[in-house]
Amino acid sequence: METRDGSLSPQKYMNGTRNRPLFHARMERGNVPCSTEDKMDNKNKKSRGGGLSALKYVKGNKKNTFVVMIAIASAFMALYIINFLFSSTIESFKVICLEQPKSVAFVSLTDETMDLDETAESTNLESQKTAREVRQQEIIEKLKSHEGIEDAFFNQVIISNYNGVIGGYGNEMPLLEAGQIQTYIDHMGATLTEGRMPKSEGEVLVDEVILKNQKAKVGDYFQANSYGNTFKIVGSLKSDNMTCVGIPHGYYNNGWDFIILCDEENADMEKVFADIGIKTTKLDELNDVVRGADSLQHDIIDEVNGGLKLIYTVVSVILSISILVVYISFLRDRVNEYCLYVSIGFGKDEVLGMMIREILLIFGTAVVVGTILSGIIMVTLNATMIAPLGLKCGYLYPQYYLKLITILIAIIGIMQIPIAVTLKNVKTIDMMEE
Amino acid sequence: MFKIDNVSMIYDLNSDEKSIALNGFSLELPDKGFVGIIGPSGSGKSTLMYIMSTLKTPTEGKVFYNGQDITVLSEKEKEKLRRNEFGFVFQKHYLVPYMNTIENVCVAGNGNYKELVAKGGKYLNSFGIKDKEFKKKPSKLSGGQCQRVAIARAMINEPKVIFADEPTASLDHENAFKVMNILKEYANEKLIVVVTHDRTILEDADMIVKIWDGKLSEVRKMDKESRVEDEAI
Numbered sequence: 001m002e003t004r005d006g007s008l009s010p011q012k013y014m015n016g017t018r019n020r021p022l023f024h025a026r027m028e029r030g031n032v033p034c035s036t037e038d039k040m041d042n043k044n045k046k047s048r049g050g051g052l053s054a055l056k057y058v059k060g061n062k063k064n065t066f067v068v069m070i071a072i073a074s075a076f077m078a079l080y081i082i083n084f085l086f087s088s089t090i091e092s093f094k095v096i097c098l099e100q101p102k103s104v105a106f107v108s109l110t111d112e113t114m115d116l117d118e119t120a121e122s123t124n125l126e127s128q129k130t131a132r133e134v135r136q137q138e139i140i141e142k143l144k145s146h147e148g149i150e151d152a153f154f155n156q157v158i159i160s161n162y163n164g165v166i167g168g169y170g171n172e173m174p175l176l177e178a179g180q181i182q183t184y185i186d187h188m189g190a191t192l193t194e195g196r197m198p199k200s201e202g203e204v205l206v207d208e209v210i211l212k213n214q215k216a217k218v219g220d221y222f223q224a225n226s227y228g229n230t231f232k233i234v235g236s237l238k239s240d241n242m243t244c245v246g247i248p249h250g251y252y253n254n255g256w257d258f259i260i261l262c263d264e265e266n267a268d269m270e271k272v273f274a275d276i277g278i279k280t281t282k283l284d285e286l287n288d289v290v291r292g293a294d295s296l297q298h299d300i301i302d303e304v305n306g307g308l309k310l311i312y313t314v315v316s317v318i319l320s321i322s323i324l325v326v327y328i329s330f331l332r333d334r335v336n337e338y339c340l341y342v343s344i345g346f347g348k349d350e351v352l353g354m355m356i357r358e359i360l361l362i363f364g365t366a367v368v369v370g371t372i373l374s375g376i377i378m379v380t381l382n383a384t385m386i387a388p389l390g391l392k393c394g395y396l397y398p399q400y401y402l403k404l405i406t407i408l409i410a411i412i413g414i415m416q417i418p419i420a421v422t423l424k425n426v427k428t429i430d431m432m433e434e
Numbered sequence: 435m436f437k438i439d440n441v442s443m444i445y446d447l448n449s450d451e452k453s454i455a456l457n458g459f460s461l462e463l464p465d466k467g468f469v470g471i472i473g474p475s476g477s478g479k480s481t482l483m484y485i486m487s488t489l490k491t492p493t494e495g496k497v498f499y500n501g502q503d504i505t506v507l508s509e510k511e512k513e514k515l516r517r518n519e520f521g522f523v524f525q526k527h528y529l530v531p532y533m534n535t536i537e538n539v540c541v542a543g544n545g546n547y548k549e550l551v552a553k554g555g556k557y558l559n560s561f562g563i564k565d566k567e568f569k570k571k572p573s574k575l576s577g578g579q580c581q582r583v584a585i586a587r588a589m590i591n592e593p594k595v596i597f598a599d600e601p602t603a604s605l606d607h608e609n610a611f612k613v614m615n616i617l618k619e620y621a622n623e624k625l626i627v628v629v630t631h632d633r634t635i636l637e638d639a640d641m642i643v644k645i646w647d648g649k650l651s652e653v654r655k656m657d658k659e660s661r662v663e664d665e666a667i
Contacts, residue, residue: 345513
């Protein structure tokens with residue numbers, strides 16, 4: 001009843017004949033060992049080709065695994081995109097906090113630091129004013145003589161808003177005399193890209209990035225919501241440090257600062273002022289490279305990380321619970337399958353291995369899909385929202401990526417609990433049938 | 435091949451409601467052939483089969499397989515034995531619902547997967563399951579087809595012994611006949627142990643073991659050529 005090629009004939013089995021050893025040829029070819037021990041050893045050396053494959057479950061349950069995988073990928077993507085948006089804010093504000101102070105510092109000193117005595121009864125207001133101006137000029141001259149200080153002014157400063165995706169930051173715009181502006185923009189490495197230099201009161205130059213951010217253009221009034229029709233944008237600047245500068249329009253109550261054009265090595269104003277014999281205190285406002293870095297860390301990064309931590313916690317808890325609920329239902333549906341495996345000779349460790357591989361396959365695929373989706377969405381968000389607002393962003397944040405992977409690993413860890421319970425309760429089929 | 439020596443199995447041994455499934459049971463089985471174990475429900479026949487196949491450990495007694503007492507093996511050794519030496523056909527087919535027909539056969543297999551697929555395919559063809567049905571999930575197969583797939587799964591490693599517990603219980607007469615024919619064929623070279631309470635499926639058995647109330651009631655060995663009883667106790 002064997003066919004010519006040695007394959008088995010169906011009729012052989014169907015007619016119930018018993019006089020031909022159908023399995024004989026195969027047994028000879030199969031090199032069946034004589035003793036149990038021999039056979040066991042030989043067989044164990046073979047790979048378990050059929051085996052417990054994780055891929056089979058995924059392939060055979062495309063809908064279920066797809067839903068779980070997409071849920072994980074979506075959560076992964078959502079968290080990474082939130083990271084991206086928050087990080088875009090940090091990246092954007094870095095320019096103001098870290099880059100700009102390498103070239104310019106804005107310093108406001110108390111009378112005490114400036115060694116001015118306004119309470120002296122012997123002096124009148126006029127003489128006080130004169131004394132103040134004399135002292136300011138003395139300080140300016142001392143600053144100019146300091147190594148690495150190109151120039152220094154004492155002028156008004158206004159704030160130009162720079163809005164991130166989340167929150168905003170104030171960018172200081174000095175209001176100088178017309179003749180000082182060229183010096184300022186040269187020092188800042190800025191170039192005029194459109195319009196003209198300010199000539200009259202209230203005319204300002206604004207960095208292209210700030211213009212984008214404010215959705216303003218040359219000819220508009222600068223931050224009309226805050227200042228009304230006081231400052232007119234007469235030109236745009238291109239710089240690496242969001243340079244903005246203008247001419248005062250009377251006295252505007254935004255404060256007066258020493259505007260110190262420094263180089264990177266002499267950007268720590270506490271040290272610079274100490275060098276010229278002025279000891280600054282905490283009451284003085286030193287908006288310099290040290291304060292910028294401190295502000296970036298505490299006002300921006302710490303705040304962002306605090307928000308992220310909260311979001312991470314909430315999303316992780318919701319995701320963990322959701323995945324656990326779904327996974328437990330999966331496990332319940334598969335009890336018979338696990339019982340079969342154990343009954344036909346697979347160890348529980350092999351079943352556990354299959355379960356872990358399935359989880360890793362689903363999670364791994366979810367991470368890949370989540371990463372790809374994140375990439376697509378980040379590029380889209382950058383093109384439609386971030387770049388048009390003059391904001392900066394990066395796509396690769398290894399620390400956040402690792403954090404997300406860690407969360408997923410933690411979830412996989414939690415999933416070991418239902419797996420352990422299920423495996424503990426897995427029975428062999430004899431017990432089930434009883 | 436099998437020597438069962440004074441085996442007892444008592445469930446809930448330490449409880450007031452302990453039940454004795456097997457009571458001092460002894461039996462020897464040949465290396466090959468079709469052995470039927472028959473008895474009424476609760477007589478201990480399934481317990482006997484599961485003890486022989488290492489799925490259960492007896493309360494007392496020994497079971498020798500090829501001279502080795504398999505009741506004292508570690509769990510790992512029992513797993514290896516079940517995987518490499520034994521095949522199982524259960525009352526229900528227990529096919530994995532998300533696997534197709536051929537995957538269900540090969541899931542238990544040792545060796546190269548392609549070779550397993552080829553071998554499993556030949557078995558399935560032999561059992562009347564056509565190639566076009568290899569990709570079908572169990573839900574798309576009839577009960578008889580599922581049970582034949584389960585038999586192919588039991589045979590994929592060419593085990594020395596196949597244990598079949600009421601293999602035809604959930605099948606109609608025609609499918610039961612087909613399933614039994616397959617098992618009988620395998621019994622030409624290997625040992626088939628079929629547990630049933632249905633005497634009709636044991637018509638061609640080489641040996642019939644009757645169990646009653648946990649004790650060996652009768653053993654009938656049939657001569658292969660003449661098909662007549664040559665021994666009875």
